[in-house]
Amino acid sequence: MNNVFDRIRDVGVVPVVVIENADDAVSLADALIRGGLPCAEVTFRTDAAEAAIRAMRAAFPDMLIGAGTVLSTEQADCAAAAGAQFIVSPGLNPEVVKHCQKAGLAVVPGVMTPTEIEAALGLGVTTVKFFPAEAAGGLRMIKALAAPYGRVSFLPTGGISAENVGAYLAYDRVLACGGSWMVKKALIAEGRFEEIRDMAAEAAQIVKEVRGQTDEA
Secondary structure: OHHHHHHHHHHOEEEEEOOOOHHHHHHHHHHHHHHOOOEEEEEOOOOOHHHHHHHHHHHOOOOEEEEEOOOOHHHHHHHHHHOOOEEEOOOOOHHHHHHHHHOOOEEEOEEOOHHHHHHHHHOOOOEEEEOOOOOOOHHHHHHHHHOOOOOOEEEEEOOOOOOOHHHHHOOOOEOOEEEOOOOOHHHHHOOOHHHHHHHHHHHHHHHHHHHOOOOOO
16 A cells, blocks of 8 residues: 555556546556656546556556545445556545455545544544645645644645645645646547546646656655
């Protein structure tokens, strides 16, 4: 699990994907990789999610692929069977968290209050998704929550963009940011994969600049 979180930190920006047609999955993954973001969180908001994860994993076995919007243990099992390496949920469901832990699957539940953070800590979880990030107070709220919970790292998602991602990444308690601006559904559906590559490259460059990474890092 720690290796998964290390890889998430290294990539810095996790593209949050809502994919309607699994046939687009490989082209999308290729565009993200070429842009310097070899990672995707494929959300279980569509019926294509499981097949998309499986296609990405088969085509690019070294890519870091997770499943998002996982609301049940059944979805977690489907995602894992398809090849997902981590699970992300919008809220904190103890049943899902415990199920993933038992399966040895990295899990990032969603929180936005101190009570939810304490519930996560009670389950042994120290990396949480802060969602919906901008609507819930943004970076100021994360810093306020981080102060009393020194072991917690945050994956803010919701309202993150090319314009504000750098500020989030500059805070050392932010593991990475989830964002969908470079993988909007229209871009995928219309096959605009070069635009996706370009925006992924822009995001990857922001990560390098903010975190002082080099091409060899």
